[in-house]
Amino acid sequence: xxxxxxxxxxxxxxxxxxxxxxxxxxxxxxxxxxxxxxxxxxxxxxxxxxxxxxxxxxxxxxxxxxxxxxxxxxxxxxxxxxxxxxxxxxxxxxxxxxxxxxxxxxxxxxxxxxxxxxxxxxxxxxxxxxxxxxxxxxxxxxxxxxxxxxxxxxxxxxxxxxxxxxxxxxxxxxxxxxxxxxxxxxxxxxxxxxxxxxxxxxxxxxxxxxxxxxxxxxxxxxxxxxxxxxxxxxxxxxxxxxxxxxxxxxxxxxxxxxxxxxxxxxxxxxxxxxxxxxxxxxxxxxxxxxxxxxxxxxxxxxxxxxxxxxxxxxxxxxxxxxx
Amino acid sequence: xxxxxxxxxxxxxxxxxxxxxxxxxxxxxxxxxxxxxxxxxxxxxxxxxxxxxxxxxxxxxxxxxxxxxxxxxxxxxxxxxxxxxxxxxxxxxxxxxxxxxxxxxxxxxxxxxxxxxxxxxxxxxxxxxxxxxxxxxxxxxxxxxxxxxxxxxxxxxxxxxxxxxxxxxxxxxxxxxxxxxxxxxxxxxxxxxxxxxxxxxxxxxxxxxxxxxxxxxxxxxxxxxxxxxxxxxxxxxxxxxxxxxxxxxxxxxxxxxxxxxxxxxxxxxxxxxxxxxxxxxxxxxxxxxxxxxxxxxxxxxxxxxxxxxxxxxxxxxxxxxxx
Numbered sequence: 236x237x238x239x240x241x242x243x244x245x246x247x248x249x250x251x252x253x254x255x256x257x258x259x260x261x262x263x264x265x266x267x268x269x270x271x272x273x274x275x276x277x278x279x280x281x282x283x284x285x286x287x288x289x290x291x292x293x294x295x296x297x298x299x300x301x302x303x304x305x306x307x308x309x310x311x312x313x314x315x316x317x318x319x320x321x322x323x324x325x326x327x328x329x330x331x332x333x334x335x336x337x338x339x340x341x342x343x344x345x346x347x348x349x350x351x352x353x354x355x356x357x358x359x360x361x362x363x364x365x366x367x368x369x370x371x372x373x374x375x376x377x378x379x380x381x382x383x384x385x386x387x388x389x390x391x392x393x394x395x396x397x398x399x400x401x402x403x404x405x406x407x408x409x410x411x412x413x414x415x416x417x418x419x420x421x422x423x424x425x426x427x428x429x430x431x432x433x434x435x436x437x438x439x440x441x442x443x444x445x446x447x448x449x450x451x452x453x454x455x456x457x458x459x460x461x462x463x464x465x466x467x468x469x470x471x472x473x474x475x476x477x478x479x480x481x482x483x484x485x486x487x488x489x490x491x492x493x494x495x496x497x498x499x500x501x502x503x504x505x506x507x508x509x510x511x512x513x514x515x516x517x518x519x520x521x522x523x524x525x526x527x528x529x530x531x532x533x534x535x536x537x538x539x540x541x542x543x544x545x546x547x548x549x550x551x552x553x554x555x556x557x558x
Numbered sequence: 559x560x561x562x563x564x565x566x567x568x569x570x571x572x573x574x575x576x577x578x579x580x581x582x583x584x585x586x587x588x589x590x591x592x593x594x595x596x597x598x599x600x601x602x603x604x605x606x607x608x609x610x611x612x613x614x615x616x617x618x619x620x621x622x623x624x625x626x627x628x629x630x631x632x633x634x635x636x637x638x639x640x641x642x643x644x645x646x647x648x649x650x651x652x653x654x655x656x657x658x659x660x661x662x663x664x665x666x667x668x669x670x671x672x673x674x675x676x677x678x679x680x681x682x683x684x685x686x687x688x689x690x691x692x693x694x695x696x697x698x699x700x701x702x703x704x705x706x707x708x709x710x711x712x713x714x715x716x717x718x719x720x721x722x723x724x725x726x727x728x729x730x731x732x733x734x735x736x737x738x739x740x741x742x743x744x745x746x747x748x749x750x751x752x753x754x755x756x757x758x759x760x761x762x763x764x765x766x767x768x769x770x771x772x773x774x775x776x777x778x779x780x781x782x783x784x785x786x787x788x789x790x791x792x793x794x795x796x797x798x799x800x801x802x803x804x805x806x807x808x809x810x811x812x813x814x815x816x817x818x819x820x821x822x823x824x825x826x827x828x829x830x831x832x833x834x835x836x837x838x839x840x841x842x843x844x845x846x847x848x849x850x851x852x853x854x855x856x857x858x859x860x861x862x863x864x865x866x867x868x869x870x871x872x873x874x875x876x877x878x879x880x881x
Contacts, residue, residue: 548832
C-alpha cells in the first residue's frame with residue numbers, strides 16, 4: 236500500500252530534523268473574522284515561514300535526509316515559485332549545491348530571490364522544452380544531483396505536514412483542518428497528522444481554485460484526472476493533475492475538496508491584509524476564503540486553516556488591492 | 559514637577575486595568591533586516607493591536623479609569639485617525655457612549671470604521687470651525703461627556719507605555735528603544751517604562767518625519783515650537799507642536815529625536831510588507847526606517863522598535879507599493 240510510507244512517526248521525525256531550519260510560525264485569530272465566518276477559525280501562518288511559504292519545511296526535510304554522498308553532490312529542482320526558493324534556502328543551510336530549473340519568462344523577482352539564496356539558475360523554453368527532461372539532464376550533467384520534487388515525495392510530504400503538528404499542539408479540540416491543494420503535498424502531510432493525532436476524528440478538507448479543480452474532479456472520478464492549464468490568480472494551484480503519490484492521501488483522508496472563485500480569494504486576501512495586517516498570496520488565501528465564504532459543513536465549529544504563503548510582488552499586489 | 563504623575567507604577571496599574579481589552583501583541587524579528595541594519599532589532603507589532611494601533615491602550619486606560627458617574631455620561635474625542643477608532647472601541651467595551659468629532663473631509667473608510675464600533679460621529683468644517691471648541695460644545699451639549707485627549711493626558715500616556723512594558727519583558731538586555739513621535743504620548747509612556755525598569759540605562763530615541771520635526775526643533779530650542787502643517791505621508795505625525803504634558807518627557811528621557819524622509823518611510827514599509835509579510839502604516843514605519851537607514855549611534859547593538867499601527871486604505875497602499 237502506497238500510503239504506508241507517510242506516517243505520524245515519520246512526520247514527527249521530520250519535525251526534529253528540520254527544527255533548526257524552519258520557523259515555528261504563529262497561529263492567529265480574529266474576532267471580526269469569526270463573526271463573519273460564524274465559527275472559530277485559527278490561522279496557521281506559513282506566510283511567516285522562511286522563504287515566505289510552507290515549502291521550506293518539505294525542502295529542508297528532503298535535503299537534510301540526504302546521505303553524505305548525496306549531499307556532497309547537491310540537489311536540483313524545477314520550479315519558478317515558492318518551491319524554488321525553499322530548495323535554494325535549505326540547500327544553503329545544508330552547505331550543498333542547488334540548481335534550479337525555471338522557465339525563461341519566470342518573474343524576475345522570483346529569479347532574483349532564488350539566486351539571492353545562492354542557487355544556480357538554469358532557464359528553459361516553456362514552449363520548446365520538456366521541463367522534467369531538462370531537469371533530469373541538469374541533474375545528470377551536474378554529476379548526479381538529487382532531484383527534490385515539489386510534492387510527489389514522502390520526505391517532502393512529511394515536511395509539509397509538520398505545520399499541522401504545530402497547529403494541533405497549540406489549539407485544542409479542532410473539528411477540522413483546511414489546506415490548499417496544488418500538487419497535494421501539504422494536504423497529504425497535514426491530513427496524515429490530523430487523522431493520526433485524533434484517532435481519525437478531525438475532518439480534513441482541501442481547497443482548490445474553481446477553475447483549477449483537478450483534485451476535486453479526480454476525487455469524484457476515483458482516479459487522477461488532468462485538466463487544461465487553469466487561468467486562476469492562485470499561481471501555486473495551477474497544477475493540472477494531482478500527484479501520483481499524494482492523491483491516495485486525498486482519497487484516504489479528504490472529506491471533500493472545496494472550491495473558491497478568484498473573486499472570493501481576493502476578498503479573503505484583502506480581509507487578511509487590511510484587517511489582520513498580514514500579507515498572504517492568492518494561493519495562500521484559498522483555505523481562508525473557504526471559511527470566510529461559509530463553504531464548510533455547518534457542524535464544523537472549530538477549524539484550523541493553513542495560510543500557505545505570502546509571496547506577492549508589488550505590481551500584483553497593487554492590482555489586487557484596487558479590485 | 560509635571561512629570562511626577564507618570565510613573566512606572568502608574569503604568570503597571572494601567573496594564574492591569576486594560577489587560578482584558580487589549581491584545582498582548584507579538585514581537586517579531588528578521589535575519590534579513592538585521593543583516594541590513596547591522597544590529598539586532600526587535601519589532602513590537604502594535605499594528606496587530608485592536609483597532610489597528612497602540613492608541614487602544616491609552617484610550618482603554620482613560621475610559622476604564624472613569625468613575626461610575628463619568629462612565630454613565632460617556633466620552634468625546636476629536637480625531638479622524640487611529641485615536642477615534644480606539645476611543646470608539648474602548649467605549650463600546652466599557653458600555654458607554656462615545657461621540658467622535660471629525661472633519662467633514664475625513665476619509666470615508668475611517669468614518670465607517672469608527673461608526674462600525676458604535677460611536678456617534680459629529681462633523682465640523684476644517685476651514686470654518688475650531689475643532690477643540692466644537693468638541694467642548696459637543697461634550698457640554700451631551701450632558702458632560704468626558705473628553706479623551708489623544709496624548710496630553712497622564713492616563714493616555716500610561717496606557718501607551720504598556721506596549722514597551724511587554725516588549726522589555728519579552729526581550730532582555732536592550733540597549734535602546736525607538737518610537738515614533740506625533741503628539742508624544744507613546745514616547746512619554748514608553749520612555750518612562752524603559753528608564754524605570756533599567757535604572758536609566760536604556761537609551762530612548764524618538765522619530766519624526768523630516769518635514770514634521772516639531773519635537774526635534776522643540777528639544778533643541780528648549781521650548782515647545784510650532785511648525786506649519788507638515789506635508790508628510792506619515793499622517794499620524796502631522797502634529798504641529800509637542801503636547802504640553804508630553805514634552806517634558808522628551809526633555810527628560812530622549813537622547814535624541816531623529817528624522818526620516820518619506821522616501822525612507824516607504825522603503826521601510828515595503829520591506830515590512832514584502833519581506834516580513836506585515837502591513838504597517840507610514841507613521842507606523844517611522845522607527846523601523848531609523849533602524850533600516852542606520853540613523854542610530856553605532857554603539858546601539860540591540861534595539862526595540864515600536865511599530866505603532868497598520869491602518870492603511872487600499873488606494874494609499876496601491877500608490878505606495880508602486881513607488
